[in-house]
Amino acid sequence: MDAGYKSLRIEKADGVAELVLLGPGRGNAMGPDFWREMPEAIRALDADDSVRVVLVRGNGDHFTYGLDLMGMMESLGPLLTGDNNLALERSRLLKLIGEMQQSTEGLARSRKPYIAAVHGWCIGGGMDLIAACDFRYCARDAKFSLREVKVGIVADLGALQRLPRIIGEGHTRELAYTGIDVDAERALRMGLVNEVFPSAEEMLTQARATARRIAENPPLVVQGAKQVMDYCADKSTADGLRYVAVWNSAFLQSHDLTEAFAAFAERRTARFQGR
Template structure:
């Protein structure tokens, strides 16, 4: 366990790193500590060869209430309410938003698969966070809201860019324009989550089981599949096929491939080492 963070906790077990949102704001709200610590935590997990899968979840009754507006006032207040509010303040605000974007960008760029397990409320910045994950599970009590419009903000941490790929343009625009709430049943129908579980306990059990199944596969191959899919997202099929052909030409030969063949021949479970 890593106890060096104020806004999150990291628990590692058998190739799985659980990144737990802990606050300190109410409902795991995302304050200055979170925006500073999250990019650092993701970089560390990405660089750790022992970590094969990352599971993001919230502690307590909710995933996250999103941006901690009160907690961020020390940073945001002078940039929004200053007497001059001219070029210098605007450049500082631009830089602050760019720094905050690194929390979600870090998840999206992470080579390791990232699973989000959502229970309770997932609001605002929480939507940006889960949109940057590879896929999402939730419990029946989960409620989602892209609520920035309600507080006079255009969502600027990745949801507007990533959600259309996940739930489509129409659903994303509805969420962004209305700031309304979406329950777990509709979240499943629109494709925001892969599956809904009856309780938080069942959600966490299945999310961990899925993470374990991923962690048991050759880690470099899993990471390769992620990188190929990310590359192909805005490319033609022909470009994507060429890319994966080049990828396998470079990385197919490995000790893990030899282990897969040996385990098949010997009728045993393979033990992949990421080599």
Template sequence: MTAAYQSLRIEQADGIAELVLTGPGKGNALGPDFWREMPEALRALDADDSVRVILLRGDGANFTYGLDLMAMTESLGPLILGEGNLALERTKLLQLIEKMQAATEGLARCRKPVLAAVYGWCIGGGMDLIAACDFRYCSREAKFSLREVRVGITADLGALQRLPRIIGEGHTRELAYTGGDVDAERALRMGLVNQVFATPEELLAEARATARKIADNPPLVVQGAKQVMEYCAGKSVADGLRYVAVWNSAFLQSHDFAEAFAAFAERRPPRFQGR
């Protein structure tokens, strides 16, 4: 199944949905179409019970060059450079930023696990996107840059809030203050990515294999693990243990739980249905 959008493409089969950034700006830059379409696409994937895992990647040689400044001039320009630049313009700019935040928030709040596969450049808004994913793989030539500071912007789409949980405060502050570039090996050392692969082709093959492993597991259990981990962030161990105990008390009894035992007894692969 393929859904048609201007800025992205969805390729869906056998429980896996590949969400592909396509531009139309150079390097899959994120323009007005993207900020409008991404939340819509994520809502559709989240509501589709046939989708068990999402693989986020870029089309062509790069993940994304980040915000398409030229394409966004029409909407951003009058609000930043306008002569009035008073309360009305400030309010409209706030509303625009909040609409753009819905794209990254949609990734973070999606019930389905989201794996990012990064090759080539991942700049600015791309960092906000991958920070909202569950985990990240990259290829050896991948480069990462939280570059907003170099164009006079404080990153406002989630990277400053989520990256400290992933790579720590020190690394995040360095990236945010300098706007510098990080190669794949350093990204691995700092914990930004889980694995680095030799080529984009190997990256995609391994990312798809991991997505397959996730999709073959009981989907409601995988979603439960994600929700429990999200709830526990910033809370005490005791609070988290109580939450997961209540969660399993409510959802442990299932068709998939019985299927796991039956498959073990019959020495066959389980066939989980999300029931």
């Protein structure tokens, strides 16, 4: 399944979809094709009930080099330079940024859980992308950099909003202000990734195994857990408890719940259908 995408490839099996970054720029750089196709791909995966979890990875030697500056010059250039760079151009740039934000915002708002599997470089927009995922694994060769500051840009695709909840304010501010490179071990210490694996192959094997374990669980319950946690992120504990109580009051009764009890009683593996 690729729907004619140029910057992405989608592979599906057993409830797991792999969303593979292709570029086509060097290092899977994010050019015009990516910003156009990524929101469409996310919507398609969200609507596909056969997909229960999505694994995001890069093709080749890297996750992504981030924004393809040269590739984006045709759309960005006229909005950043020129003698008549006034209100009309400012409005068009605002619209363009909003459209690009849908590539990460759409992912974060998806009903489905997303796992990032990072090897090689993860730079700039790649950081925005993995910050929107539910959690992250990486290989030992992974390097991370919130490098927008080095090219005169304030990161504007979600990293500055999401990373503080993942790695804390101090780490996020250090990355955003300095543009430094962070290796896999420090990424693990700061909580950016859940686990580091010796090689890209071992990392991908474990990420796929985790995705399959998620896919084996009742999909509506997994999606419910994601929605409850997202809701609670900026709420009090009391608000969060009330929300999950209402959620379960509405959605606890299901065919999957009956199947779970039956499988337990019969000492067999449950077969959840998302009903």
